[in-house]
Amino acid sequence: MFDNLSEKLDKALHVLKGHGQITEINVAETLKEVRRALLDADVNFKIAKEFTNTVKEKALGQDVLTALQPGQLMVKLVKDELTQLMGGDVEGINLSGDPSVVLMSGLQGSGKTTFSGKLASYLKTKKTKKPLLVACDVYRPAAVDQLHVVGDQIGVEVFSDRGNTDPVAISKAGIAYAKANGHNVVIIDTAGRLAVDEEMMNEIANIHKAINPQETLFVVDAMTGQDAVNTAKAFNDILNFDGVILTKLDGDTRGGAAISIKSVVNKPIKFIGTGEKMDAIDVFYPARMAERILGMGDVVSLVERA
Amino acid sequence: EKTKTSFFGKLNKAVAGKSKVDDDVLDNLEEVLVASDVGVDTTLKIIKGIEARVAKDKYVGTEELNEILREEIARLLSETNSGEDVEFTIPKDKKPYVIMVVGVNGVGKTTTIGKLAYQFKKQGYKVVLGAGDTFRAAAIDQLQIWADRVGIPIIKQQMGSDPASVAFDTLSSAVKNDADVVIIDTAGRLHNKINLMNELSKVSRVMQKVVPDTPNDVLLVLDGSTGQNAFEQAKQFTKATNVTSLAVTKLDGTAKGGVVIGISDQFKIPVKYIGVGEGIEDLQVFNKYEFVDSFFSNK
Ligand SMILES: Nc1nc2c(ncn2[C@@H]2O[C@H](COP(=O)(O)OP(=O)(O)OP(=O)(O)O)[C@@H](O)[C@H]2O)c(=O)[nH]1
Numbered sequence: 001m002f003d004n005l006s007e008k009l010d011k012a013l014h015v016l017k018g019h020g021q022i023t024e025i026n027v028a029e030t031l032k033e034v035r036r037a038l039l040d041a042d043v044n045f046k047i048a049k050e051f052t053n054t055v056k057e058k059a060l061g062q063d064v065l066t067a068l069q070p071g072q073l074m075v076k077l078v079k080d081e082l083t084q085l086m087g088g089d090v091e092g093i094n095l096s097g098d099p100s101v102v103l104m105s106g107l108q109g110s111g112k113t114t115f116s117g118k119l120a121s122y123l124k125t126k127k128t129k130k131p132l133l134v135a136c137d138v139y140r141p142a143a144v145d146q147l148h149v150v151g152d153q154i155g156v157e158v159f160s161d162r163g164n165t166d167p168v169a170i171s172k173a174g175i176a177y178a179k180a181n182g183h184n185v186v187i188i189d190t191a192g193r194l195a196v197d198e199e200m201m202n203e204i205a206n207i208h209k210a211i212n213p214q215e216t217l218f219v220v221d222a223m224t225g226q227d228a229v230n231t232a233k234a235f236n237d238i239l240n241f242d243g244v245i246l247t248k249l250d251g252d253t254r255g256g257a258a259i260s261i262k263s264v265v266n267k268p269i270k271f272i273g274t275g276e277k278m279d280a281i282d283v284f285y286p287a288r289m290a291e292r293i294l295g296m297g298d299v300v301s302l303v304e305r306a
Numbered sequence: 307e308k309t310k311t312s313f314f315g316k317l318n319k320a321v322a323g324k325s326k327v328d329d330d331v332l333d334n335l336e337e338v339l340v341a342s343d344v345g346v347d348t349t350l351k352i353i354k355g356i357e358a359r360v361a362k363d364k365y366v367g368t369e370e371l372n373e374i375l376r377e378e379i380a381r382l383l384s385e386t387n388s389g390e391d392v393e394f395t396i397p398k399d400k401k402p403y404v405i406m407v408v409g410v411n412g413v414g415k416t417t418t419i420g421k422l423a424y425q426f427k428k429q430g431y432k433v434v435l436g437a438g439d440t441f442r443a444a445a446i447d448q449l450q451i452w453a454d455r456v457g458i459p460i461i462k463q464q465m466g467s468d469p470a471s472v473a474f475d476t477l478s479s480a481v482k483n484d485a486d487v488v489i490i491d492t493a494g495r496l497h498n499k500i501n502l503m504n505e506l507s508k509v510s511r512v513m514q515k516v517v518p519d520t521p522n523d524v525l526l527v528l529d530g531s532t533g534q535n536a537f538e539q540a541k542q543f544t545k546a547t548n549v550t551s552l553a554v555t556k557l558d559g560t561a562k563g564g565v566v567i568g569i570s571d572q573f574k575i576p577v578k579y580i581g582v583g584e585g586i587e588d589l590q591v592f593n594k595y596e597f598v599d600s601f602f603s604n605k
């Protein structure tokens with residue numbers, strides 16, 4: 001699937017090479033391949049279309065600087081546009097509360113529990129915080145055990161209340177416990193839920209209202225396809241979340257969902273997950289993501305070779 | 307349900323006000339299919355099929371488009387899916403029948419095992435589970451809870467132990483206790499991690515020491531909301547483990563699961579089950595006619 005991408009772009013870029021100015025004619029073929037690349041990378045089809053239109057407008061009529069080949073100019077245009085779309089500076093996490101409360105949200109299996117642990121560990125070791133993990137998933141079999149195992153692995157305390165089936169009450173009790181025991185960050189793990197599950201979406205809205213978190217994070221699997229926009233929008237409509245966490249980027253997915261989500265909710269992607277282990281967390285770099293989505297590493301080297 | 311109505315809604319919009327299939331309709335159709343994660347290649351394949359029909363029949367009304375589209379998609383699925391199955395069955399001549407469940411992280415392997423075990427038990431089969439995910443936090447506890455729900459035994463070891471050894475124990479126990487079906491859970495693993503993929507081959511080899519020619523079925527679980535990366539998953543898991551069937555989960559959401567059409571076509575692996583919720587009953591036998599119909603029904 002992805003193997004022939006660079007080959008195709010090579011061909012498309014070949015059309016541009018040797019022309020002094022980017023015109024309607026020589027830009028069309030390249031943009032078709034860029035669009036195709038975006039779709040193969042799971043960028044939402046509407047956003048892919050908008051994107052290529054924007055790039056086209058920016059490209060048309062541009063004189064090719066003496067130092068640059070047209071192909072290189074196009075590559076630069078596409079990459080810059082994508083990087084810009086994906087967010088400017090690296091954004092950290094708001095820790096202004098006392099304690100600061102971080103609420104996790106997302107679909108089933110996206111990586112919320114794992115990321116809760118990673119974040120706690122990161123804040124503990126890199127920011128010398130004293131975090132508390134709170135287990136508010138009362139549905140998934142062994143969800144509470146999972147968080148306890150994670151907490152043990154990283155040496156962070158976990159608050160849970162196994163008899164309690166009300167996540168709102170547990171989250172409040174967790175924050176109260178944190179205050180009483182000198183924890184300055186509280187990370188609330190919640191159950192996975194579908195955006196179309198009204199009851200469950202109400203539940204997380206209620207948790208959100210009850211605890212008023214400094215930071216609400218939407219955790220999403222980087223392998224997500226076209227549906228990413230629907231889900232992100234639905235969660236954002238309910239929670240107006242502060243940031244996105246992109247998980248499982250240690251795979252070979254191009255991760256086009258990142259642009260789709262950014263375009264549709266305009267919230268920063270704050271961290272990425274790059275493995276199952278507790279230290280597999282990294283801040284998000286828009287330019288790297290842009291390169292990944294387009295397989296730019298290949299393209300840039302191709303142009304340089306040409 | 308929402309999934310399919312919106313697909314159909316879009317398709318209707320694509321053909322609205324048109325009396326025959328023209329380029330505009332085909333363009334819109336392309337969009338609908340791509341937006342359903344069908345992927346560019348498979349979409350073009352479907353469109354080509356339709357174009358060929360239009361060329362042959364000279365005139366195709368939008369009325370007929372649904373029917374043709376349904377046939378085209380069913381055709382891609384047909385080589386590997388008989389499409390007639392309605393029940394959860396296992397071949398009678400193999401005992402114990404061993405199913406190994408594999409897939410990337412968080413797709414729904416363990417949950418699917420719980421649901422599947424429940425269905426087999428309901429059919430009167432004697433089922434045993436093997437807790438082969440010895441890596442993920444509380445994965446064993448999770449499978450234990452499913453085993454308790456279904457009311458069947460589970461064979462397990464400590465977290466961190468060798469999954470091949472768990473599989474060995476499970477098959478030995480199954481043979482000793484005359485079980486009909488064995489389902490082995492495995493840890494989620496990304497298909498680009500060579501060591502983890504090799505581990506699956508090892509688990510299979512060790513199973514064969516107890517019962518020859520096992521696992522009889524390697525079930526690759528795909529998350530219905532996954533995009534084009536599912537192709538690469540199918541490719542790599544097929545390489546490592548000889549995948550024999552697919553399950554697509556989380557189809558109760560808004561994701562379309564369209565990627566499975568291309569995968570089934572390209573790898574000739576039948577889709578056996580679909581997951582439609584988190585409850586014990588939320589697993590269905592995949593039926594290609596229902597699958598395709600669900601795209602276009604609901605007029
Ligand atoms: N390879 C990889 N695996 C990950 C990453 N993040 C999470 N996982 C794995 O993905 C699976 C699901 O992660 P969980 O943290 O349980 O996901 P969740 O969102 O809490 O799931 P639910 O609570 O069931 O909704 C587990 O196998 C994790 O080990 C990551 O960045 N890379």
Ligand SMILES: Nc1nc2c(ncn2[C@@H]2O[C@H](COP(=O)(O)OP(=O)(O)OP(=O)(O)O)[C@@H](O)[C@H]2O)c(=O)[nH]1
Pocket residue numbers: 108109140192194409410411412413414415416417418439442445492493494495555556557558559580581582583584588
């Ligand atoms: N809505 C919905 N959720 C599902 C479905 N199947 C599984 N899930 C949920 O998805 C999450 C992950 O499921 P698991 O069964 O733990 O997935 P897994 O593949 O075993 O995960 P790892 O072992 O961590 O790789 C859980 O919250 C499940 O309840 C489904 O068909 N629909």
Ligand SMILES: [Mg+2]
Pocket residue numbers: 112113114137140143189190191192
């Ligand atoms: Mg969880």
Ligand SMILES: [Mg+2]
Pocket residue numbers: 415416417439445491492493494
């Ligand atoms: Mg599992």
